[in-house]
Amino acid sequence: MAAQLKFRDVTLGYDRHPAVHHLDGEVASGALLALVGPNGAGKSTLFRGLVGILKPLAGSISLGDLNVRDIAYLPQTADIDRSFPISVYDFVGTGLWRSTGFFGGMGKSARDKIAQALTAVGLNGFENRPIGTLSGGQMQRMLFARVLLQDARLIVLDEPFNAIDAKTAADLLDLVRRWHAEGRTVLAALHDMDLVRAHFPETLLLARGPVAWGPTAEVLTAANLSEARRMCEAFDDSAAACAVDDMPSRAA
Numbered sequence: 001m002a003a004q005l006k007f008r009d010v011t012l013g014y015d016r017h018p019a020v021h022h023l024d025g026e027v028a029s030g031a032l033l034a035l036v037g038p039n040g041a042g043k044s045t046l047f048r049g050l051v052g053i054l055k056p057l058a059g060s061i062s063l064g065d066l067n068v069r070d071i072a073y074l075p076q077t078a079d080i081d082r083s084f085p086i087s088v089y090d091f092v093g094t095g096l097w098r099s100t101g102f103f104g105g106m107g108k109s110a111r112d113k114i115a116q117a118l119t120a121v122g123l124n125g126f127e128n129r130p131i132g133t134l135s136g137g138q139m140q141r142m143l144f145a146r147v148l149l150q151d152a153r154l155i156v157l158d159e160p161f162n163a164i165d166a167k168t169a170a171d172l173l174d175l176v177r178r179w180h181a182e183g184r185t186v187l188a189a190l191h192d193m194d195l196v197r198a199h200f201p202e203t204l205l206l207a208r209g210p211v212a213w214g215p216t217a218e219v220l221t222a223a224n225l226s227e228a229r230r231m232c233e234a235f236d237d238s239a240a241a242c243a244v245d246d247m248p249s250r251a252a
Contacts, residue, residue, distance in 0.1 A: 004029040004066065004154070004185050005050070009059035012042070012049040018057060019045040021209040027187070029064075032180040034200035034216065035189045038232040041206045043189040044076065047158050050187070063154075069098045072152035074143050076159045082132040088142055089127040092117055095149030117145040122171060137168035144172050155179055157188040161195065173199065193220055207231035 003026035012020040020042035027033055035043050048054040049061060051073045063071075072095075093114050118124055121141040126134075134142060140160065147155060157176070161169045177199070179186050190196050196203060196216060203219040205211040207228035212219040 002029055002064075003027065004031075004064050006062040006064070007059070008062070010049065010056050010061055011058040012045050012054055013057050014045075014054075016057060019208065020049070020206070022059070023206075023210050025204070025210070025213050027185060029185055030180070030183045031185050031187075031202055032176075032200055033185075033187045034196040034203045035187060035206060036191070036193065036196060036203055036220070037206040037211075038229055040208075040232055040235075041228065042208050043206055044158055046206065047073070047156050047187070047189060051156055066154055070153040072147045072150040072155045074147050074155075074157045074160055076162070077136065077139050077143070080131070080139070080143075082134075082139075084131070086131055087127065088118070088123060088129050088131060088134070089114060091131050092142060092145045092149065095146035098150065113149055114145075117148040120148055120175070121145045137164040140164050140168060140172065144175055148175070153184055155184055155186045157186070159189050159191070161190065161192065169195075193225075196220065208235050 005027040007023045007025050010020065010023040011018050023046070035046065037043055045054065049056055051071055052068060093110070095117070096110055096113065118127065121144050123138065123141050123145060126138065126142075131139065131142065144160070147157075160172060160176075164172075173195075176186055176188065188200070190200070197220060200216055202214065203216040204213045205219050205224055205228055208231060211228045211231065212221075212224045
């Protein structure tokens with residue numbers, strides 16, 4: 001299957017201090033890929049680079065024929081401002097911005113799509129609730145509903161099953177499997193290795209730099225996981241900034 005994403009010697013970081021070093025590899029169109037690694041391994045940083053929030057310090061990320069409208073990004077719930085005065089209905093409706101525009105009206109078709117997305121994630125009756133009143137599991141269901149409406153070819157999920165109940169995790173995992181069956185490319189940052197082994201055929205093990213990338217059974221070995229912990233523990237956050245190219249590049 002043809003590659004959809006290509007990472008070429010990618011280094012990503014903040015204030016010239018890298019959080020991800022020299023990543024090379026390709027993700028095939030329609031892949032279901034887990035991104036795993038210890039806390040501080042650079043998983044969220046890599047996703048921010050992939051969706052265009054963060055520019056590489058060096059190297060390039062090629063999206064092939066994709067553009068920003070083809071990508072749906074589900075951030076960690078900690079990155080959502082729960083105090084923002086918006087209802088569940090209106091928040092989920094932002095997933096339609098690619099088709100309606102920021103000032104587009106909500107006609108019957110759009111309202112029907114929002115209702116269907118809320119039904120798909122089990123949030124019927126929550127339409128008028130402020131997002132700040134939701135539980136952790138309800139918040140994650142709401143974020144998945146917005147992704148559903150984006151109808152994207154590439155779906156990037158940052159810790160989608162973290163700190164939620166087992167029923168919610170199972171329901172949302174069903175949506176991930178549905179997206180994969182539809183031929184969409186799905187990347188998910190995860191901590192639960194049993195879940196990864198059971199449901200994700202391909203895994204990238206990251207520890208500031210790549211440790212292993214390939215079939216999940218070959219990546220999640222005891223030796224590789226031990227090496228990932230060692231690499232993260234050895235990383236010196238106070239080290240001098242890397243000498244990298246002055247002109248970051250990001251191929252579209």
